[in-house]
Amino acid sequence: MSLAIAERKLTHPGRKRWLQEGPKKRKGKTQKKEKPAIRSFDLDFAALFKTAAETFARGVLVLAFCYGAFHGYLFLTSSSRFAVSQISIEGLDRLNKQSLLESMPLIEGKNLFLLDLESITERLTGHPWVSAASVQRKWPNAVTIQIAERKPYARIQLDDIYVMDNFGILVTRSQDEFLHLPLITGTLNEAPDLGQRVVSNEILKGLRAMHYLNRLPFFKKDPVTSVQITGPSLLTFSTREQGLKIRMAANDVQAGFQNFKIILDALNPTRDGVDIIDLSFRNKVVIQPKPGNKGSGHRRKA
Missing domain, CATH: 3.10.20.310 (membrane protein fhac)
Structure with missing residues (x-):
């Protein structure tokens, strides 16, 4: 039986080739190794030098710029x-x-x-x-x-008489050179510092109404020079020469002004005897004569 196994091993095809190759071929085949590939690097020293030179030049330029900027700043700010x-x-x-x-x-x-x-x-x-x-x-x-x-526009009575512009800004205390300006009285505001706004709606309404009245031919020879503010609802204007008084509602100045323009023709012949023209009503105008003048006050519908 052992002979049969040995014979079978010897007759195997792979075994036969191994025996036929001989010891040298077998040894060379098993010991053959591949040598590792050696990589070669070709250094371009010219390119490296050029790159280093450019980098150095940029650095020098930056330093030169900073140096020049610093000394330029010192020159401009100290010369x-x-x-x-x-x-x-x-x-x-x-x-x-x-x-x-x-x-x-x-x-x-x-x-x-x-x-x-x-x-x-x-x-x-x-x-x-x-x-x-x-x-x-x-x-x-x-x-x-x-x-x-700022342009002086009016005087206003506070703790003293001040001069204000058309925006309500106090500019100075009143002096003789400002006596021709309209005077606003009856305000309850304390005097703010010069340069501050007098924040009163009544004062601003009085300024606007005074400006519009003095643009009318009726007040050309005897302009409105003062306005008294009575509470939050009534403005009383007075002319310089005759002291004619015109009353308007502070909350409806525009309506009073329009009513006044309607009755202008009727007022011209009797102006000298008129004491008060009351425009504070919406649909009527009340005209009061001066004390001692013949006739009584009368009303006209606007």
């Missing part, structure tokens, strides 16, 4: 060539240059580049007489200021 030596102000009427300069930060001798124009403008518009202002640099050492002054 006496840019110290403010000329200040011109345009738009002055009642104000004078010196008083206006005293109300703003000192800018003469300051560096032109370091001026805070916004702060200077804010200080200028804080002046009671200044309604608007603009500040500009003029190279190399000048500043130009343009202002718009």
Whole structure:
């Protein structure tokens, strides 16, 4: 039986080939190994040098720019060539240059580049007489200021008599030169600081109504010069020469003004004897004669 197994092994095809190859072929086949591939790198030293040189040049340029910018800034902000030596102000009427300069930060001798124009403008518009202002640099050492002054429009009785513009801004205490302006009385407001708005609807209504009345030919020779505010609902206007009084409802000035224009023709012949024209009613006008004058007050429907 062992002979039969041995014979079967020897007759196997793969076994026969292995025996026929011989020991050298078998040994060479089993020990053959592939050698690893060796990679070769070709360094381009010229390209590397060019890249390094360009990087270095960029760095030098950046440093040179920073150095120049820094020293340029120092020159512009410290050189006496840019110290403010000329200040011109345009738009002055009642104000004078010196008083206006005293109300703003000192800018003469300051560096032109370091001026805070916004702060200077804010200080200028804080002046009671200044309604608007603009500040500009003029190279190399000048500043130009343009202002718009408020226009005196009326006087108002508070704790003292003040002058105000047509927006209700107090500009100064009244002086002799403002005696020709209309006078507003009867207000309950305390006096605010100069430059602040007198926030009273009655005052603003009185100003508008006074303005419209004085535009009528009826008041050309004897203009309305004062208005008394009685509570929240009644305005009483008075003319300068004859003291003619016109009453209107503060909450309906427009209707009173229209009623007045309707009765103008009837008023002209008898104006001298009229004491009060009451326009505070919506659908009628009450005319009262002066005391001692013949006739009694009468009413006209508007």
